[in-house]
Amino acid sequence: MAEALSISRAVACRFLLLHQGLLGGRRFTDPEEAAAYIRQAGSIQFDPISVCGRNPDLTLQSRVKNYRPEMLYNLLYRERRLVDYFDKELCIFPAEDWPHFARLRQIRGDWMRSHEQVAGARDTILEAITSRGALSSKDLDTGHKVDWFWGSSRLSRAVLEHLYYAGALGIHHKQGAVKWYDLIDRLLPAETLNAPDPHPDNASLHRFLMLRRAGAIGLIWNKSSPAWLGFPDFKTPQRQAAFQRLLEEGRLVRISVAGIKDDFFIRKEDLPTLAVAESEDHKPRCELIAPLDPLLWDRQMIKTLFGFDYTWEIYVPAAKRRYGYYVLPILRGERFIGRVEPVFDRKNNRLITKGLWFEEDIKTNAATHDAVNRCLKRFERYHQAE
Numbered sequence: 001m002a003e004a005l006s007i008s009r010a011v012a013c014r015f016l017l018l019h020q021g022l023l024g025g026r027r028f029t030d031p032e033e034a035a036a037y038i039r040q041a042g043s044i045q046f047d048p049i050s051v052c053g054r055n056p057d058l059t060l061q062s063r064v065k066n067y068r069p070e071m072l073y074n075l076l077y078r079e080r081r082l083v084d085y086f087d088k089e090l091c092i093f094p095a096e097d098w099p100h101f102a103r104l105r106q107i108r109g110d111w112m113r114s115h116e117q118v119a120g121a122r123d124t125i126l127e128a129i130t131s132r133g134a135l136s137s138k139d140l141d142t143g144h145k146v147d148w149f150w151g152s153s154r155l156s157r158a159v160l161e162h163l164y165y166a167g168a169l170g171i172h173h174k175q176g177a178v179k180w181y182d183l184i185d186r187l188l189p190a191e192t193l194n195a196p197d198p199h200p201d202n203a204s205l206h207r208f209l210m211l212r213r214a215g216a217i218g219l220i221w222n223k224s225s226p227a228w229l230g231f232p233d234f235k236t237p238q239r240q241a242a243f244q245r246l247l248e249e250g251r252l253v254r255i256s257v258a259g260i261k262d263d264f265f266i267r268k269e270d271l272p273t274l275a276v277a278e279s280e281d282h283k284p285r286c287e288l289i290a291p292l293d294p295l296l297w298d299r300q301m302i303k304t305l306f307g308f309d310y311t312w313e314i315y316v317p318a319a320k321r322r323y324g325y326y327v328l329p330i331l332r333g334e335r336f337i338g339r340v341e342p343v344f345d346r347k348n349n350r351l352i353t354k355g356l357w358f359e360e361d362i363k364t365n366a367a368t369h370d371a372v373n374r375c376l377k378r379f380e381r382y383h384q385a386e
Contacts, residue, residue, distance in 0.1 A: 002247070004256035004263055007274070012219065012257045012264065013305050013334055015277035019218035019270060020295050021063045022331060024282045028064045031071040035081055035094075037063055042212035043093035045292040046084060048177055049314065051326035052342040052351070053383070056092055058290035058328070061382050068382070077173040080187060084171050088213070088230045088297065095188055102167075102197035103205055107232055109166025117146045117155055118162050125159045126168070126183075134172035134182040136160075202233055206242040211251060211267060216294040219255065219264045219301065227298045260304060284333030286375040288340065291328065308336035308359070324355050332371055337362045342376070344383050351376070351385040 007015075017023035021037060028037050037060070038044055047055040053069070061067040075082045076092065083095045086104060129135050137157035144155040160181050163169040172182035185193060199205040213227045214220045220227060222243050228234055243265070246252040253271060255264040266274065289295060291312040296302060303309050310329055313321045324341035331337070338358040344351055353376065358364055 002254065004254040005274075006256045006258065007278075008258050009260070009305060010334070011274075011277050012255070014280075014282065015266075015270075015274050016218040016295065016305070017331075017334060018277050018282065019273050022287055022289075022295070023285065023334065026063065026065045026285075029066075030064075031075065034060055034064045034067065034071050035075055038082065038092065039094050041216040041294050042097070043087040043091035043216065044294065045088060045297075046090045046092055047292055049326070050344075052328070052344045052379075055290050055292045058288070059293050061379070062287040062289055062293070062331075077171075083188065085167075086165075086230060087209075088216075088227075095192060098188060098192050099195040099198060100205070100208060103199060103202070104230070104232065105165070105167035109162070109168075111149075111165060113147055113149060113158075117144070118159050121155055121159045122163065125156065126163065129169070129181065129183060134180040136178050136180045138178070203238070203241065203245075206231055206234060206238055207246055210242050210246060213297070214252065214265065214267045215270075217297055217301075218270070218295075219266055219305075220298070221262050221264050221301060223262065223300075225298045225300070257305070262304075286330065286332040286371040288342070288375060288379055289329040289331055289336075291326070296329070302336075306336055310336075310339070323357060327355070330372060330375070332368070335362075337368065338372075340372075340376070342379065344385065349384075349386045351380045351383055 014023065021027050028034060044056045044059050052058070053061065056072060057067070057069045060072060064071070072082075072092070076084065081095055082092050083098060084090065084092050085098075085101060086108060087093055087101070125140055128140060137154050137160055140156035140160070141154055142156060145152050146155050146158050148158045148161075160169065164171070164181060167184060169181040170184040170187040172180045172187065174180070199208060209231055210220070217227060222239065224236075228239065231238075243252065247254065247265075251268055252265045253268055255266055257264060291314070296310060299310055308329065311322075313323060313327065314325055318325075323339055326343070327339045327341045329336050329339050336359065338356065340353060340357075341355040342351055342353055356372070358368075362368070
C-alpha cells in the first residue's frame, strides 16, 4: 500500500477552499464556467426552500462572479446542458452523465405507493403529455387523492413524480415551485438516452460515485458519512472494497493530516491543487456558504478540519434552535468566522439580516466588519434588492 502524503491541517483546509473556488480570485466568471464548476462537483444539491435564494443558486453565487439565477435556469431548461435528477439526493448535474444513473432510475422507479391507482393512471398521463406537450399536475388534476411519500397528494402529481423517478419524464421547466414535465425523449439527445449503462454491477457504480463525491467535496474519508447518500446497497464492506480498488488503481491518493488519526483521500487529478495549497499566498475572500453546499456535505469532516460546527436548523423546532431557521455560514479567508440569517423580503425588495453571530474565538475588528458588510452588500446585489 502506498504511503500517505503528509500535510498540515492548514494545508488541508486551504486545499479544500482552493478546490471549491472559494479562496483566491474568483476563477468562475461566467455561465460557461458555472457549468464547469458543476462538472467538477459532479452535481449540486437542489432544495425548493427559498428564504434568501434556493440552495443551487446560493452555491453558485459564492463562486461565480456576478452570478444571477437566470444563468442556471438557461443551462437547465433552455440549453439542456444540465438535468435535474437524483444523485446524492435531488440534484442538478451535467446531462451527459444521465447514463450513469440507469441503475438508480430503475430502483427509484420501483418506489411507488398507492400502487394500483398510480399504475392505473400512468398510461393516460403519458398519452396526455405525448399529445399535448409539457404539463404540470394542475393541468392533469382529476380531483383524486392518493397516499404518497409525504402524505396525501393529487393522483396526477403522484403519477408525474413516479414517471420522473423512473426516468420516463424529465422536468421541462419550473415556475416557482410548480414543475412542468415532458417526455425525457424530447429533453435529452438520443445518443445520451440510448447509451448503455456503463456500470455492470453496483460495485462499479460505487466507485464512480465515490470519485464523484471526492470531486464534489475535495477530500473524503473512509467513514460513515452523508457524502455516501444515494449509493445503492452501500454498507461498510462495500465502502471498504470501493476505497481499496480505487487506491490500487491509483485513482485515489491517501492523505495524512497532522493531528488527525483518520486518513483522507483525494483524486489523483487534484494533486496539482494540493501543491498550490502549500503556498500561503492566496487572496482572502468573504463569502456566504449555502446550507447544502458540496463543501458542507460532510459536516463532521468540516468540524474536524476547520473547528466549525454547523447544523442546518431548518428542521429543528424553533424553541430548540441555537441560531435561526435558514442560517448561512460566513467564510472569510481560510476560516469560518460566523453565521448569518439573511431573509429576502420580496414584497418590499429588501434583504434583511435577522441575525449575525461570530464564532467565540474570532476577535472582530474594523477589517472583519468591513469584510462582512461588503459580502452582504454583494449578496444584496445578487438579489437586486433595494
